[in-house]
Amino acid sequence: MTTIEKAITPDIDDSHYQSKTLVCDGNEAAAWGVALARPDVMAIYPITPQSSLVEYLSQFVAEGIIDAELMNVEGEHSVMSALQGAALAGARTYTATCGPGLAFMFEPYIRTPGLRLPMVASLVTRDTLTPQCVWGGHQDAMLVKEAGWIQMYCETVQEVLDTTTMAFRIGEHPDVMLPVNVNSDGNYLSYGATGIQLPAAPLVDAFMGEKNVNWHAALDPERPMAIDPLTGGAGGPGPSMFANYRKSQCDGMQNALRVIEETHKDWGDRIGRYYSPLVEEYRLDDADYALVTIGSMTGAAKDAVDLARDQGEAVGIIKIKTFRPFPVEAINRALSKVKAIGVVDRSVNFGWNCGPVYQETLAAAQRLQRFLPSASFIGGLAGSDITVEHFSQVIEDTAQLLKGHHYDEPIWINRND
Amino acid sequence: MALGYNTITFNPDKCDGCGDCMRACSQAKAGTDDPVHSRIQILANETPSTGEQQSPIEMAMCRQCGDPKCVSNCPAAALSKDLSSGTIDWDSSKCVNCLLCTVGCAFGGITYNVEVGHVTKCDTCDGNPACVKVCPHGALEYNTSGSVYTRIGDKEDLFVPGLSACQGCNSELLIRHTLRNVGSNVVVATPPGCIPGMGTVGYNGKTGTKVPVFHPLLTNTASMLAGIKKQYNRVGRDVTMLALAGDGGVGDVGFQSLSGAAERNEQQLFMCVDNEGYMNTGMQSSGSTPAGSWTSTTPVGKEMQGKRTDAKNMARIMMMHNCEYVATASLSFMDDYYDKLDKALAASKRGFAYLHVYAPCPTGWRFPAAETIEVCRKQVESNFVTLWEFTPDQGLQFTRSVDKPAPLADYLKQIGKYRHLNQDQIDHLQRRVDNQVKSLKAFEQTSAVS
Numbered sequence: 001m002t003t004i005e006k007a008i009t010p011d012i013d014d015s016h017y018q019s020k021t022l023v024c025d026g027n028e029a030a031a032w033g034v035a036l037a038r039p040d041v042m043a044i045y046p047i048t049p050q051s052s053l054v055e056y057l058s059q060f061v062a063e064g065i066i067d068a069e070l071m072n073v074e075g076e077h078s079v080m081s082a083l084q085g086a087a088l089a090g091a092r093t094y095t096a097t098c099g100p101g102l103a104f105m106f107e108p109y110i111r112t113p114g115l116r117l118p119m120v121a122s123l124v125t126r127d128t129l130t131p132q133c134v135w136g137g138h139q140d141a142m143l144v145k146e147a148g149w150i151q152m153y154c155e156t157v158q159e160v161l162d163t164t165t166m167a168f169r170i171g172e173h174p175d176v177m178l179p180v181n182v183n184s185d186g187n188y189l190s191y192g193a194t195g196i197q198l199p200a201a202p203l204v205d206a207f208m209g210e211k212n213v214n215w216h217a218a219l220d221p222e223r224p225m226a227i228d229p230l231t232g233g234a235g236g237p238g239p240s241m242f243a244n245y246r247k248s249q250c251d252g253m254q255n256a257l258r259v260i261e262e263t264h265k266d267w268g269d270r271i272g273r274y275y276s277p278l279v280e281e282y283r284l285d286d287a288d289y290a291l292v293t294i295g296s297m298t299g300a301a302k303d304a305v306d307l308a309r310d311q312g313e314a315v316g317i318i319k320i321k322t323f324r325p326f327p328v329e330a331i332n333r334a335l336s337k338v339k340a341i342g343v344v345d346r347s348v349n350f351g352w353n354c355g356p357v358y359q360e361t362l363a364a365a366q367r368l369q370r371f372l373p374s375a376s377f378i379g380g381l382a383g384s385d386i387t388v389e390h391f392s393q394v395i396e397d398t399a400q401l402l403k404g405h406h407y408d409e410p411i412w413i414n415r416n417d
Numbered sequence: 418m419a420l421g422y423n424t425i426t427f428n429p430d431k432c433d434g435c436g437d438c439m440r441a442c443s444q445a446k447a448g449t450d451d452p453v454h455s456r457i458q459i460l461a462n463e464t465p466s467t468g469e470q471q472s473p474i475e476m477a478m479c480r481q482c483g484d485p486k487c488v489s490n491c492p493a494a495a496l497s498k499d500l501s502s503g504t505i506d507w508d509s510s511k512c513v514n515c516l517l518c519t520v521g522c523a524f525g526g527i528t529y530n531v532e533v534g535h536v537t538k539c540d541t542c543d544g545n546p547a548c549v550k551v552c553p554h555g556a557l558e559y560n561t562s563g564s565v566y567t568r569i570g571d572k573e574d575l576f577v578p579g580l581s582a583c584q585g586c587n588s589e590l591l592i593r594h595t596l597r598n599v600g601s602n603v604v605v606a607t608p609p610g611c612i613p614g615m616g617t618v619g620y621n622g623k624t625g626t627k628v629p630v631f632h633p634l635l636t637n638t639a640s641m642l643a644g645i646k647k648q649y650n651r652v653g654r655d656v657t658m659l660a661l662a663g664d665g666g667v668g669d670v671g672f673q674s675l676s677g678a679a680e681r682n683e684q685q686l687f688m689c690v691d692n693e694g695y696m697n698t699g700m701q702s703s704g705s706t707p708a709g710s711w712t713s714t715t716p717v718g719k720e721m722q723g724k725r726t727d728a729k730n731m732a733r734i735m736m737m738h739n740c741e742y743v744a745t746a747s748l749s750f751m752d753d754y755y756d757k758l759d760k761a762l763a764a765s766k767r768g769f770a771y772l773h774v775y776a777p778c779p780t781g782w783r784f785p786a787a788e789t790i791e792v793c794r795k796q797v798e799s800n801f802v803t804l805w806e807f808t809p810d811q812g813l814q815f816t817r818s819v820d821k822p823a824p825l826a827d828y829l830k831q832i833g834k835y836r837h838l839n840q841d842q843i844d845h846l847q848r849r850v851d852n853q854v855k856s857l858k859a860f861e862q863t864s865a866v867s
Binding site: 040041069072073074075077078080083084085086087088090091093107108218219220221223224225227228229230231232233237241 | 601602603604613618619620621622623624625626627628629630631632633634636637639640641642643644645646647648649650651652656673674676677678680681
């Protein structure tokens, strides 16, 4: 119990409960968020732009800041596999990956939610091949949105740290028991350095509470059981058993909406920083129309909205933090305030010729039972920047919807950069 | 109490009637070459022909029967079965020379010796039989498998009865033996294949194993076990990690995680149960399928005569990882297997241990279910399978001689999946077997560090 205290507050005195200011990038912030959660087992494999994150973790282990088993395995597939094993033996587990690494991890990755194993895996999001690229984008995370992991997208470096720690408690909640992806934008958050507050470890320890990750499924000679017998088929108890497994997994996902809100509230009460846990509304109450954003792009979007407001445009922002489970009610509370939306994606839904956030938002909006004019914007692919100027154009294009304009196709933000 | 004993075995096909064994016995028991004193008698087979092919040679010697008629016939209690060694002892001080014992024995195992004036019989030279040592053809062997059953027979069978393995499958036999010896302080990983297919991890909420057991993916067995072990080490608990994987989960898609775990020297016992293909899903070819084999994905037709490429030798590949312990084993040599299982378990407490067990499949290889153990034995006797063990310090050591192997063709002709082989294919396989043995022997000479 001395490890993090040593790093954060060398002397046990009043400063023990003080936070400490750091200047760091998102990858280091994630590593600090992990340290505060005190994992038992971490398995790592480097991949751009995640690599410095696992380097920080390794350094923290080397220095004794994190007291955990660190497994340097031979690939992401084994990363996820080793962590599943560790979790089934009772460990709090962590890793980080992205892009091709996530693709290689996919086979065991899709199994973690089915085993109902709480686990945190940061996705330092990266666009996917091909074209060959190593830069940021949401295509990797969007490809796994149906895998059953909770997904939260961060806007700032501070939020990366805070959300990483919170994610352990969210996933381990007995009503949830699911793995969590904490998504931070590759390049923009991973390498963007800024001043942040590192919470005091004793406060976080009190926040985290007791760990019990394998009460439901254990590989333990003291509690012998078979993990994952063949289940299903067309006869006998299989069909209902399989359906009930799936349903309970969906129930856990829905429970997560409540738990994510409660956990963010408790974090705010104890640590002093509050976030909109599901959906953030920015200058929305008197808005005629809104941008829908996700991740770090929201900073530039807010600046552009402020400029537009100065020009008299009644525009606001609906930022999605929790993308899985999709916060239908919170989104619709926000959507009900506006007459049109422009949804900005950093990835593509090939089948629908639009962005995935756009598609999901419209799926929620159909429950409003009114027509909501909308446009899909796609930008920020493969590390390209969505600037304030880009967002000003997005605002202009979205405003056209109020005048009856209709877009048949998505608008490609960086296409003419 | 389960009882099984060591025994002298005789293979008439290998015997040329030279009589060395009889001379050795006479020397050991009477200090003379006179075969009248020999308790083993090699004889011309004078049994009337039944039409079936039969050996021209037979052997008369005490079988140390479990229900000995010589003992029950003896009116003077001069004969008795020693329950610790299994031999039938003759007590000269009680014998009344009635010879009723010789009437009871159907094997010519106890006979009247006119030179000494009383019956004599084999006492196995107290477990070190002189006849076996001198046999120049390997026709006589001292088989110690039986003692295995005495040692482990009373241990709990941790596998439930009534599992649905194919008739004649040796994997079920292997699992029962292995779990008995490993005990219950274990986590067992059985990736998809025949082993979970027979119900090891169970169906729809019911399990086939009395210890913690799980389905890893086909691809990640070693990694999952590594993670489990890390957490138990962290909390200070000594739990054995055991993988029972088919050759696909070892050498094909399972290979990356296996190689990584071996390189990291993860503490686990990883066992490959090699049936040379994907037998559970309909006998498709794998990287362990030998050249020429018929499988459902290397069929026999005008353009293809079975698998076109050789199998990879996973045991050798794992040896090159310099693991704590690597060995090959066959279920026809159970004492050898148990010896290696003990060593592998001990090694798995220090680091990575790998056992490659050859598992002929009656269903997929097309041979009668009753012949599984015989096929196992012929694999070894032909050097198609070699039995050896490896440690980083001692290097490779054969645990059974690879000299004077039987022709490979004798093994191949017993198995349906090789039925179509032409002479070129048979010659190719024989050359490969010879080359494998040659290079293993060379490695045996050079691999020991100390």
